[in-house]
Amino acid sequence: MEHWVCDAGRVNCRVANIALGWAWPDYVWIALVVLALAGLWWVIHKLSGVVRYVPNGRVGIVERLWSPHGSVEDGRIIALHGEAGYQPQILRGGMHFFFPFMYRIHLEPLVTVSLGTIAYVFARDGEPLQPAQTLGRVVSIDDVAKFLANGGQRGPQRLILREGTYAINTAQFVVLASEGVHGLNLSPQEQDMLAGMRRLIEERDGFTPVSVDKDSTGIVTVHDGPPMPSGDIVAPEVEGHRAYQDPESFLAAGGLRGRQLQVLVDGTYYVNRLFATVEMCPKQVIDVGFVGVVVYYAGARGEDISGTAYQHGELVANGRRGVWVEPLLPGKYAWNPYAGKIYTVPTTNFVLKWISGIVGGYKLDENLSEIELITKDAFEPRLPLSVVVHIDYREAPKLIQRFGDVKRLVESTLDPMVSAYFKDIAQRKTLIELLQQRGEIQATANEEMRERFTAYSINMHEVLIGTPSDPEGRLETILVQLRNRQIATEQQETYRLQEEAANKERTLNSARASAAMQEELTRSEISIRVNENAGSADLARATKDAERVRVTAEAEARRIFLTGEATAQAAKLQVDAYGGPDYRLTEQVAGQFFEAIRQGHQPVVPQVLVSGGAAEGSLGALLSGLISSTMLKRGGDSIIPFKSAAE
Numbered sequence: 001m002e003h004w005v006c007d008a009g010r011v012n013c014r015v016a017n018i019a020l021g022w023a024w025p026d027y028v029w030i031a032l033v034v035l036a037l038a039g040l041w042w043v044i045h046k047l048s049g050v051v052r053y054v055p056n057g058r059v060g061i062v063e064r065l066w067s068p069h070g071s072v073e074d075g076r077i078i079a080l081h082g083e084a085g086y087q088p089q090i091l092r093g094g095m096h097f098f099f100p101f102m103y104r105i106h107l108e109p110l111v112t113v114s115l116g117t118i119a120y121v122f123a124r125d126g127e128p129l130q131p132a133q134t135l136g137r138v139v140s141i142d143d144v145a146k147f148l149a150n151g152g153q154r155g156p157q158r159l160i161l162r163e164g165t166y167a168i169n170t171a172q173f174v175v176l177a178s179e180g181v182h183g184l185n186l187s188p189q190e191q192d193m194l195a196g197m198r199r200l201i202e203e204r205d206g207f208t209p210v211s212v213d214k215d216s217t218g219i220v221t222v223h224d225g226p227p228m229p230s231g232d233i234v235a236p237e238v239e240g241h242r243a244y245q246d247p248e249s250f251l252a253a254g255g256l257r258g259r260q261l262q263v264l265v266d267g268t269y270y271v272n273r274l275f276a277t278v279e280m281c282p283k284q285v286i287d288v289g290f291v292g293v294v295v296y297y298a299g300a301r302g303e304d305i306s307g308t309a310y311q312h313g314e315l316v317a318n319g320r321r322g323v324w325v326e327p328l329l330p331g332k333y334a335w336n337p338y339a340g341k342i343y344t345v346p347t348t349n350f351v352l353k354w355i356s357g358i359v360g361g362y363k364l365d366e367n368l369s370e371i372e373l374i375t376k377d378a379f380e381p382r383l384p385l386s387v388v389v390h391i392d393y394r395e396a397p398k399l400i401q402r403f404g405d406v407k408r409l410v411e412s413t414l415d416p417m418v419s420a421y422f423k424d425i426a427q428r429k430t431l432i433e434l435l436q437q438r439g440e441i442q443a444t445a446n447e448e449m450r451e452r453f454t455a456y457s458i459n460m461h462e463v464l465i466g467t468p469s470d471p472e473g474r475l476e477t478i479l480v481q482l483r484n485r486q487i488a489t490e491q492q493e494t495y496r497l498q499e500e501a502a503n504k505e506r507t508l509n510s511a512r513a514s515a516a517m518q519e520e521l522t523r524s525e526i527s528i529r530v531n532e533n534a535g536s537a538d539l540a541r542a543t544k545d546a547e548r549v550r551v552t553a554e555a556e557a558r559r560i561f562l563t564g565e566a567t568a569q570a571a572k573l574q575v576d577a578y579g580g581p582d583y584r585l586t587e588q589v590a591g592q593f594f595e596a597i598r599q600g601h602q603p604v605v606p607q608v609l610v611s612g613g614a615a616e617g618s619l620g621a622l623l624s625g626l627i628s629s630t631m632l633k634r635g636g637d638s639i640i641p642f643k644s645a646a647e
Helices: 026-048 144-149 188-203 247-252 396-403 406-427 431-436 438-454 474-516 518-578 581-600 619-635
Strands: 051-054 058-064 085-091 094-097 103-109 111-113 119-123 155-161 164-166 173-176 210-212 216-222 258-264 267-269 276-282 284-286 290-296 322-324 331-333 340-346 350-354 385-390 459-465
Touching: 051 058, 051 103, 085 144, 119 188, 173 188, 210 216, 210 276, 284 290, 284 340, 290 396, 322 396, 340 396, 350 406, 385 406, 396 406, 406 438, 431 438, 431 474, 438 459, 474 518
Parallel strands: none
Antiparallel strands: 051 094, 058 085, 058 103, 111 164, 119 155, 119 173, 210 267, 216 258, 216 276, 284 331, 290 322, 290 340, 350 385, 385 459
């Protein structure tokens, strides 16, 4: 017999089995009720699938288990017309009700793409790819039904996912993100295929956007689309594809598969690496002092604009295939090295040295050495040489077109030309002439070689000839002789200069002495001038006195003459009166004689008689006696004979 007892405010149920003697506690009955409800929910939710709850952080992918319309077609995954299979619609967060035992709901997490990364999409259903395609065309993947209806294709897609969270039907679209793969019920074959796809993306660093820095250039190679025509190595540039970030626009504008002419410059680009890969190359820098001559491999073939006078190749307008007529000036260029090659040509003055072991800054002369000569007198010196040259930047394209590069020009043309020129000169000169006439040879070479260099589109400024060398040492002997000869010449010149210096020193000393005596010389000169003036005055006075004396003397002489003439006349008359001139003369002499005796106190009778040899009694005898007596008086004991006029 059962007995139920119910207290107010609570349910307290007991089952008493008086016959058996036992009862169940209250919590057992509660547990039985909970289990019954859970079983009912499991039957409704799991077995029948009538009610499903989808969390907000997930999506529900609907799989239809059976349908009166049968299954999907072979090769298809998505059931678009109510067939059994995966349905195109997805379930978002909330409660959803279904017909019992007809659907299975797969709860999948939302697809999240991390910041700064790219995710790739693989479509499991859709139209097959065309032969020229490697990726499916871009169609929105928000709605699977629209994707398939709008021509979406199966396989890897051109579409990529940027950072963010996406509610995607992973039964149709498998997403390869940097964190992992998002896909529903992947078969082992699909997993292997997606693993290979992932490795390829990682090799191309495809989960991160393309970043091009300021010193780099992005060279793009497209792996999808129509192929390039035969003979082209670079696909032409097309517009409107946002730097390869919009594959559909690129292909619609006529873009072709292969390496592209258009490059990526500084910036960040979200490029599908399955569609296009990017190779980083440094920017082309043309330094100051250089120009870049372009040999272009892309573009249409251009018309030759070099002119009829130029017969060494064609030059084309910039942008055409061939050698560009205008070089690139100094600067930095985002250059595609696969589209053309840039040959840098120096435009500043540089030196080519024919000297072993010495290389210029451009290394154009690293294979040059001294020129081996044979002189007229059979010496074999080696001549070092330096040539200063310059290339006009406007002539640089012709130079590259003709020779390929500057170094080839130097080694294949300039070296033989310069060597032959100086060999010819050496054959006409002796070794001493080659040494002594270096300046003349250098001046002649400057004029003659300038014209030869111009023929090769190079401006030659100067030829510098060094000192020849002789491996056998004979040149040193010649140089010693020349030095000795020069020393002798210099000694002669030294002696001559010393002589001139001595002469100049004497002149200097004289000048110094003159300067030291300048005051005295000045006084002397003044005194000389004073004396000259005084002498002139004296001369003038003397001249006047002489003139006066002369006049006076003439007058006195006239007077005396007249007096004498008168006296003589009177004397003549007296003589005549006294008996003649002899008598008169004797008288006068006797008178003067006696006057002299009187004044001289001479004795009248002489102590010594001196005979003059005159006739006795004559006047001569008398005078002779007187003179003899006088001389004896004055001379003491000495006797001075007196000779008469007759003796």
